[in-house]
Every structure is written in C-alpha cells, then in structure tokens.
Amino acid sequence: LVATGVGAKTYRRIRFILIQNRAGKTRLAKWYMQFDDDEKQKLIEEVHAVVTVRDAKHTNFVEFRNFKIIYRRYAGLYFCICVDVTDNNLAYLEGIHNFVEVLNEYFHNVCELDLVFNFYKVYTVVDEMFLAGEIRETSQTKVLKQLLMLQSLE
C-alpha cells in the first residue's frame, strides 16, 4: 500500500472493501489492489483498530496510511471502503448505504448471519455494484432485478 499507485495522484478508485464485525471478524474482503496474504491480514487488523475506536460524534472518514477509509456502522457491522485521499467521501459513504439497502432487500432484512452463510452470494452482489475498484451500477432496481434473475438460474 505504499509504493504502487501513490505516484499517480489523480487516479481515484477503491482499493478494498471490508465488512467486519465489532470483534474484528471479516465478513467480506474484496481487494482491488495486489496484496499478499500477510499484507491483507495486516490491513484487516489495522482497519479494525482505527475504525472501532471512533464514536458517533466522529466523522465517517479516517486517514489510513496514504489513503482514507470511508466507513459506516450498521448494528454490529462496519462497512469500510478504502479510497484515495482525493476521492469523494460522501459519494462512497452513500455508496455503502446503497449497497446495504440492496443487501437488505435481497436477503429480506439482512443480518450478519446472512453474510456468513451466503458469503458466495455476497460476492455476486458486490460485483454487480462495484467492479475493478469503480462503481458499476447504482440503481437498486436494476441490481435487484439482475440478482433475482440470477437466483432463478440453476
């Protein structure tokens, strides 16, 4: 997370998406940059450490190495997106919420266990909405229509 991509100041994109619970268990990790496994583990722990100490009076943004984390807490789950420092905070903050509303609709009142037992479906939802570190589709209607179509396939 140091050398690569830092020089290119104007490139903005998502570096990774993490869903973690308060205990630090990862419920989804989606990487849009090359990291080795040790580095991923380190990032997961660091993100957990910086995000969980913050309270409701704090912003939803936190500087993280040369990047920043945009995060939002839903019950016991933290949804975190790591982006470049010049990226649009509020767009990602609502990007998270849009994603959560889709999950909620798709799993009918989503809870943490849905993400555990259906982890392979969560990846599909993510790929529908975020791809290659970019926002792919923002219409909940369109995403859900596509997901239902896929659900009906064998």
Add this chain to the structure above:
Amino acid sequence: MPAVSKGDGMRGLAVFISDIRNCKSKEAEIKRINKELANIRSKFKGDKALDGYSKKKYVCKLLFIFLLGHDIDFGHMEAVNLLSSNKYTEKQIGYLFISVLVNSNSDLISLINNAIKNDLSSRNPTFMNLALHCIANVGSREMAEAFAAEVPRILVAGDTMDSVKQSAALCLLRLNRTSPDLVPMGEWTTRVVHLLNDQHLGVVTAATSLITTLAQKSPEDFKTSVSLAVARLSRIVSSASTDLQDYTYYFVAAPWLSVKLLRLLQCYPPPEDGAIRGRLTECLETILNKAQEPPKSKKVQHSNAKNAVLFEAISLIIHHDSEPTLLVRACNQLGQFLQHRETNLRYLALESMCTLASSEFSHEAVKTHIETVINALKSERDVSVRQRAVDLLYAMCDRSNAKQIVAEMLSYLETADYSIREEIVLKVAILAEKYAVDYTWYVDTILNLIRFAGDYVSDEVWYRVIQIVINRDEVQGYAAKTVFEALQAPACHENLVKVGGYILGEFGNLIAGDSRSSPLIQFDLLHSKFHLCTVPTRALLLSAYIKFINLFPEVKGTIQVVLRSDSQLRNADVELQQRAVEYLRLSCIASTDILATVLEEMPPFPERESSILAKLKRKKGPGNLHPDLDENRKERSVNGGTADHSSTTSNAKVLLLSCVVYLLEPPIPLLSGVYISYFSMLVFLVFASPTTSTDLLGLGSTIATQNSAPPASKGASLLVDVFSGNTAAFPVATPVAVGPVADENFSRFVCKNNGVLYENQLLQIGLKSEFRQNLGRMYVFFGNKTSTQFMNFAASVPADPTVDGGAQLQQILNIECVSDFVDAPVLNIQFRYGGTLQNIAVKLPITLNKFFQPTEMTSLDFFQRWKQLGAPQQEVQNIFKARHSMDTEVTKAKIMGFGAALLDGVDPNPFNFVGAGVIHTKTTQVGCLLRLEPNTQAQMYRLTLRTSRDTVSQRLCDLLSEQF
C-alpha cells in the same frame, strides 16, 4: 439459518458453516476443518466421478476454509472444471474460487483462459458477465494478453447487452491499469466516448470511469468527451427529481454519475468553446443553488448525496480556478458548512476550503472565516477535524494574519494530540519564518515551540533558527539575550540547550557587557546544563566553550579546567574525548590570532529551501495533500525567500567535479597526530556544476560538522575545478604528470563501504563512506607509514601541506549522484617525502550501485515488474565463470552489499538469487531488478539485470559480475 431455510443453498455447506460457528476453541475449529479437508480430498480422489452439485459444494467449502484464513493447496482443478459447466450456480462458484485464490500456476492459467474465452463468445449475457468479472478481478498479465483485443470489441459491438457493456467497460479499465502496453488505443476509442450518450445510465456510469482513466493518460484522444460530459451533466442537473427513476437516490438525480462526470471534467481545463463553457457554468450554478434550497427529505442520505455532487462541483470550480464568482460562492457555501451540525460536513468544508485558500480569487474570502476555524481548533471533538482546521489555518495564513494564526497554533499546541504535534510544530516554524517582519518575533516563536513541545521539535527546526540568526545581524543580540533568559529556567528542554549553546557560543559577546550576563555567568549557566544532556548536545557545548575562549579570554582558565577534567579527557565517548583533547590543545598552543581565525563567527549559510518545509512535505507523504495545493505551496515558498535549486544537470553524464576548499592561513603547526582531523579540510566533491554545491549540506548537515568547518571568509577560499570531463588534471599551480591510476582495490569496494583503498610503503589510504539515496559522504584517511614528515601534501586539492610521521590526515568528500555514470572519479595525491616528489592517483570507489535503495517486494510484484521490463534494451545478461568459491552466504552478503534487497522465496528455484532496488540520482530514480543463477557443476553464473534504463542495466551488470 436463513440460507438453509430458503432452500436454495447447499445444505452440506450450511451444516459445515454451522459446525465451525459452534466450535468452542481454535483447536476444535482446526480439527473440524482438517476433518473436512480430508473428506473433500478423498471425494476428489475417489473413483466415482462427482456430479456438478457435489463439486460445487466442495469447492465452495474449500473457499470458505480459505476465507477463514487457512491454506488451501488442492481443489484448483475441480474449480476450473466448474467453469465449463453450463449451470450458472456451478460456474459462479468456479469463477469465485479462481478470483479469490488467484494463482499464477501456469498449466491452470491456460485452462482458465480457455474457459473464459468460451464464455465470452457464448452470447449468453450471464456467462459473459461472469467471465468479464473474473478478468476484472484477477487482471493478470496473462489475461490481458489473451483478452485485450476481445474486451473492447465486446464493449462497442452493437448487439451487446447493456449489463455486459458495463462489465466490459470496467474490465477494460482494469486491463488498462495493469497492462497499459497491451491495451492500445484503437478505433474503439471514439465509440467509447459516445457511450456517454448511452440511454442506459448504468452504461454511462461505467463508461465515465473508463474514459476518465484513459483521459488522464492521453487527454488529447478523449478531448471530445468534454462536450458530451457537459451535455449529460446538464441533463441530469436540470431534470426533475423523478425523471431518472431508477437512478434517483433519495430525491437526488443520479448523484454518483454526476460526481463521475464532474471528475472527468477535472482532467481538462475549462472548455474553450463559449457555448459549452456557458452550459457548464450554468450546471455549476444550479448545483450551488440547490444547496440553498430547502431539503426534499430530512434523511441524511438525501443531504449526503446532494452534497457529494456539491463538493465535486466545488473541486471542479477550484480546478478551473478561473471564475471568481463561482469561487466566492463556493467559499460562502463552505463557510455555512463550517458551522453545520454534521461533523462530516464540517470536516469536508475545512478540507475543501484549504484548497480554495490557495486560489487568488478566493483567498480573501476564505480568510473571513478565520474565527470559525480557530473555534473549530478549540472545540471539535474529532482529532481529524482539528487537524483539518490546522491545515486550513496554515493555508489561509499570510502577512496580515500570521501573528494571530501562529499564536493560536502555539496555544493549541499545549493541548494538542500527540499524534499531530510534530506537524503543528513544523507548520508554526514555517509560518513564523515565512511571515516574519521582525525576526525577534520569529526567535520568540521558535523558543516558545521548544518550550511548549520540545520533544516534537525536530532537528530541522532548531537548525533553521540558528541558520536564520546567523544570517541576520539585526537579530543576533536579541537572540542571545532571549536564549540566555530562557536558559534560566531550572528545567529546560535539551533542544533549548542546543540552541542556547550555539547562539551564546557565537554571539554571547553581544550581551556580555551587561553584568547580569557576564561571560562567566554565561558559561556557568551553560555548564550547569551539561551533565543532564546527551552526547551530541555535550559535543555542541564543548564547541561553544572553545568559542567562549576566543570571545572571552578572561574565562579561558575556567574553561581549560573543565576541559582538562577526567570526565572530559577520559570520556568513554570518543567524540567527546576527541573534542576535549583537541580544544584543550588548541587553547593552549594557538596564538590569539590563530584562535580568532579558527573560531571566527560562522559565515552566513547559503540560502536554500527551508529544510523544515521539505520535512513537512515528506511527512505528509505523496498523495496526502491535494496535488494542486502542494504545487501552490512550493511556489509560495519560493516567494517567501527560499531558494530553488533545480539547476539543470542534463549534461552531467560526464563527471564534472568541483571542489570548494577552505584553507587555513597560515598553516598551523601540527604537533599531535590526533588533532589533525579537526583541522582537516572539508572538501565538497560534487558530481555537477559548481552552482549545485550549495545544495549539498542539505538537511542532513549537522551543526557539529559546520562547527568544525573553518571559516570561508578569511584565508584562501578556492573554487577549483579538479577535473574537467573525464580526464584527470591536477589543479595545483605546478601541474605534474600523473602516473597510472591505481585501481587494484577498486572492485573490492563495490559491495562494501569501508576498508583500505590504497597502500604502498609510504602511504596508506583508508576509506569510510556512507550513502543515502543520491547523496553520499566519504571519509578519506591518509596515513603516513613512515617516521618522517611528508611535505607539501596535497590530495586532489591543496590539502594540509604537512603530514607528520605516523600521523593521519582526514578528508571528507560529499558526493551527489546527478545522473547515472560509469567512470569513477580519481583522487590525486602529491607530496614530498625526503626530497622526492611522490605522485599517486587512485580511483575512488564511487560506483553507481552506491546509490541503490533496496526495495522489498512479493513474488507476484517481482515477476510482474520483471515482465514489464521485458524490452530487449532493458535487459543485460552476462554468463561468466566463477572466480571465487560459490558460497551461498557470501553471495547473499555481496548482493546485499551491492545495495539491492535480497528477495527470499521469490524465485521458484531456491538456488537462484533475486534482488530489487532503486537507483537514486538527482534527476531520476531507476528501478532495478536482478537475478543471479549459479550453476555449481559448471562453476558458472548467469547474471541478468533489468532496469528501465539500458545504461544502468549495463553498468550494474558489469559491476556485479566482477564480484563472483
């Protein structure tokens, strides 16, 4: 358990996950997992062919186990098999497994690529999307090679489904990022731009990302996107909130797409076409107007989405920096946010205003918010918000408000979080210097910094205050008085002792007339702090004492007693001992005249960029500051009286050495070998034109070194060109023919920095050197092996003209690598021994690899870069016979000594060595990869160098080949 109850999942998987969740301990979990792995392994190995469902289930279990953090070393083949299933659910699990457990296992890659190829040509949009997502997720070089031509075709084909277009656009974006060389622009580019007109807003969203990335790389090719983006944005912004249906989010029309379009426009200057420009201004005005309208919903989602667009619009306005009205409106809007109840908005407003402060149109408008920002500094609960407030105060600071801002920052410093103290210290130091009208204020400010946050005052800060005091006569007396007073405090920070010692040593005489600060009182005050200080500070104080002996002959006796004490003369620290011995001798034997010359007031420092500013930039790190802002600050700092040394050195391939010599006149009789080193000349050897020599002392120069540098103003201050071009020419007035250049030991120094460079029956030359990035420092020791004195001794430049028998003389060379080079500089030595003139020329072991900084990288990174550096001229290879025994440990040590990071476990063959690093020159940095393949049977090596520059590859290969 929702998945199971829905009845559409894999029951076995759900049971397994439940089991894992019910495990009470880590051990139980591992046991359960091992049981499952054994089960799956036996199923995969079994005679009975597994049906698709079972295969999918087991692969999915393996994936789950992997995601729990356990290694998976089988099942890849089964996953690849799933790719060719014609059932979506099976294919999906196969692709997911491949995407998560990417493996550069070559036999599988071709199978995977084959499956992807089939799916891409299947005309089944679901399968095509799975394949495209896999490429976008993995993005490997192999995939780029296989599909770089196919993906653009799918993207622009007339009959491609919308959702496939979206995936294809982002897939292409990913390939362009990882392997831009494989994705050449083609006739598809114009058609991609027209996707901005697409009916489907999802397609436009994906295409905008792609176009933005491509436009950053080649703006000219995508220029037409500006008018299309403006048109699209205009339609979105002016639409009624329900027009866009699916793309309206909490009453905001297509917020994410708007943000992306505004971002795309930031790749370009304001549109030249008046009509387009007018339309864009209208859009921006509409967005600003909407911020003032009453919200259509009380939900935070509504305001966030609306403000996401607003902030991006403000970014564009700042980027254009051409419409004063818009800039001021933006500033007013942000001003409202500064007092908003949402912390997020206050934070973002501070951040955004920081960039507005650097625009000449809005700087004044930003300044009107100073009270609010100061208030934020005092009252915000979130440290990151306070940090932004500090940034903004720093950005809005100018001559009119500097005193207020510096005072506020200073008072905040006392309670500031530890994490941001150092940065505030740096900022205060910079502002105080930049906007100082009278320097007494500056001195007070810095001393306050040390008082309030001494631990956070880095060396750069106190070096700087000394540089400024020395360079400005008018403040010297005040500085001496102020430090004297500050030192009265019973407990003062060590940094204050350093500043105090230095300043009183130089200018203590200016306050000595007052009986309250008589020389003896000054000395007693300094010495009362001595024993509590660390070694470097004590060393500095000793230098101050010897300066006192010169300034105040009346305290000479007192100081000599101190220097003579056992705790000094026999100090365990060699530096302190040496200083005490040398200073004591100096004070005993040197005449008043000589003392006055040696210990004269320091000459003014050359003006250069404030090292504090450089430090702040380093601290913030690349990417942490808004790029535009950063640029702006650089310019401003130049206005602020600091020098910019970007002198061109493009033709510096030829080593042009210049030396600045400070000569003492008359020569000091040398009686003891020990203290010669103190008087040895400081020679600056620069690999560039003489103008850059001022750069050399740079940040790293310590006061100790400067202290021991004899004054340049008196005596002979020579600027001598030692070499012009590559030929060695002797600079002394009587040129002498130079004999053959000795380089026997040269290659020994390629992988190490210390040792004996040259030795004959008379003279021994030792070296100690250190290198950091493109700078280096070399200590050259000349040892007289005989018992008689060398006369007229000169090394490259006229050095101390005598070297006593058995004595040693030391020279310091400061080195800067300007660009890559082959030839090493030659050191010429000339002296008279027993009536005969001796000439010795020795090649100095300054080689390109000295400017290596090791780089650690993973195997994946290594081979990715290795492939990127695949052009024929970038690679240099040498196959050679081993000259030494082929010992693994020795080889490792040599590669590390060479300067590269030795990368373990990167090469699949454990007997090979691979290394990586970056060569730093003043102008560029060259990434270097190396691979050494020993063949013990044949006693041969094969060495391969790949760097981005052919000359570097060649030179490094030559240098390293000689080592084995």
